Amino acid sequence: MRPVSRRDLGVLATGLAVAVWLVVRASYGSLPELRWWLPVPLGVLAVAEWMGARTLRARLAALRDRRPPAERGSAPPVRPVEPMLVARAAVLAQASAYVGAAFVGIWLGVLAHVAPAVSRLQAASGDTVTGVVGVVCAAALVGAALWLESVCRIPPSASDDEPPAAARG
Template identity: 85%
Template sequence: MRPVNRRDLLVLGAGLAVAAWLVVRASYGSLPALRWWLPVPLGVLAVAEFLGTRTLRARLAAQRDRRPPAERGTAPVRPVEPMLVARLAVLAQASAYVGAAFVGIWVGLLLYVGPSVSRLQAAANDTVTGVVGVVCSAALVAAALWLESVCRIPPSPDDETPQAGARA
């Protein structure tokens, strides 16, 4: 499994920003009101991934250090199942792409409503929604990329030695 390419995330976000700007420009008057809490579920997911990543990192570090189950009053650390790490890596990749897509959508909205704040009454509230959306979506991308980096397997010493009969 290859790590997420940051360039792919940027291209996805930029492409959807342009597409969202075109859609909002063409149909802004007929869009329903955008409430500030619409992007909050992305922020909740970002917080959940951040907290889960912190816990996973501690468990993996304890497992790599081969610490005894309980050290000086600390709670025992459960071993981490490899399939759990693989599933979390897939979740991280999916979350990174979803977050990048929503960053692009919210930026596209902001590109239209930002300059229109002085002449459109609804644009002020939609600007707040767009800013909350960009922040929550960017937080999801950051949490997902951190989770993906924690799920990486460090290279083992056996990986560096060439196998017998293998060509260089």
């Protein structure tokens, strides 16, 4: 599995921002009112992924630092981390990064139309608040997802620096 490309996330967000700006520009009068709480689930998911990354990082660090039982003494045992849990978390992180980038683009596209219209349109002020909350929540989701993905990476071992036996000779 390859890490998420930051460039791909940027292209996705930019492309959707332009597309949504065009759609909102053409049909803003017929769109329903955007409530401020619409993007909040993205923020909740961002907090959940941040907490999961923090917990997983602590458990993996404890496993890496674990000493042999004779040296450990009365230290509490470390609960092992299942490899499939880490793999599933990595897949969740990658999917969340793309979803977050998509919503960053969507909310930026909305903001690109409504923010300049605040002085002209009464509804634009509420929609601007929703757009700002949306961009913040979606960006938080991207950040939490990228951090969770980095926590799930396997650190290089000393044997990774050596070429395989077939390549040596």
